[in-house]
Amino acid sequence: MLTGEVESHLVSLVAPSGQEAEQYRALRHTVEQRHKSNALSVIAISSPGVGDGKTTTAINLAGALAQGSENSVLLVEADLRRPSIGQVLGFNGSRTVGLVDAILDPSIALEDIVQARPPYNLSVVLAGQVPASPYEVLKSPQLGTLLDQARAQYDYIVMDTPPLAIVQDCLVVTRWVDGVIVVMAAHQTPRALLETALDTVDPTKMVGIVFNGFDNLSSGRYRNRYPGYYTTPALDGAERRGSFTRMGRKVGAMLRRGEDAAVRNRRSRDRSR
Numbered sequence: 001m002l003t004g005e006v007e008s009h010l011v012s013l014v015a016p017s018g019q020e021a022e023q024y025r026a027l028r029h030t031v032e033q034r035h036k037s038n039a040l041s042v043i044a045i046s047s048p049g050v051g052d053g054k055t056t057t058a059i060n061l062a063g064a065l066a067q068g069s070e071n072s073v074l075l076v077e078a079d080l081r082r083p084s085i086g087q088v089l090g091f092n093g094s095r096t097v098g099l100v101d102a103i104l105d106p107s108i109a110l111e112d113i114v115q116a117r118p119p120y121n122l123s124v125v126l127a128g129q130v131p132a133s134p135y136e137v138l139k140s141p142q143l144g145t146l147l148d149q150a151r152a153q154y155d156y157i158v159m160d161t162p163p164l165a166i167v168q169d170c171l172v173v174t175r176w177v178d179g180v181i182v183v184m185a186a187h188q189t190p191r192a193l194l195e196t197a198l199d200t201v202d203p204t205k206m207v208g209i210v211f212n213g214f215d216n217l218s219s220g221r222y223r224n225r226y227p228g229y230y231t232t233p234a235l236d237g238a239e240r241r242g243s244f245t246r247m248g249r250k251v252g253a254m255l256r257r258g259e260d261a262a263v264r265n266r267r268s269r270d271r272s273r
């Protein structure tokens, strides 16, 4: 049942032509280019830890892709430990069958679990029943079969997935996908955790790092500061892995500079009071 409004930081849905949605439009462009050149269709959005902005990025990227009326886009809630797409997109009320149900019961078809999200040009698969052991469910080849069916029907399948550095769930999911986008949060994602997370991703599947620059330090509440993203040119194997690890270090150094500046600003504000 669709009852609620979507949340305001889902800028690709609520203000798609605004400045805040610009970085997601740029990310959409990268994904569309890789769709043409490398047949990139199934994209996992993950991050090193919890609360980095995976769900926000997955919905905003799916929303940006869905802006292209020629694009058919499916958003899949595959973070079975902390599913939240249903709530933030306003699917409230009675539980519907979802991804887990279709993985456990092959007689449930993809069409049975896909829901439209009007007025957006977006189809959604929610998690469904939350299992006791997400890992066991996600490693089922039935997930691969469902994604193959989705690949035949949609241009882009954007998956909100579990964190990379904490449990093994995400690694089993990335087995079935064409590409991985790693989200990191300003002032939150520790650099070492980012590097560990980047090391776990198959370098041939890395699409890029999204820098989710929301800031809850200086203002005491979330303030959107336009996510940025980094991608590398087509590199292979170790070269590609090294490139992302270096990027992780660079991003870590940048964050430390940002944190130092935030602390300096706070101190000078306190002194001037």
Ligand SMILES: Nc1ncnc2c1ncn2[C@@H]1O[C@H](COP(=O)(O)OP(=O)(O)OP(=O)(O)O)[C@@H](O)[C@H]1O
Pocket: 009, 047, 049, 050, 051, 052, 053, 054, 055, 056, 057, 079, 082, 084, 163, 212, 213, 214, 222, 223, 224, 225, 227
């Ligand atoms: N760019 C942003 N602007 C404003 N708020 C944001 C932004 N990114 C994330 N948030 C807020 O931060 C919180 C965590 O974001 P989100 O749910 O996207 O992260 P997550 O990585 O999916 O978390 P989890 O690990 O719990 O699934 C949410 O309350 C979300 O509304």
Ligand SMILES: [Mg+2]
Pocket: 054, 055, 056, 079, 082, 084, 160
């Ligand atoms: Mg989430």
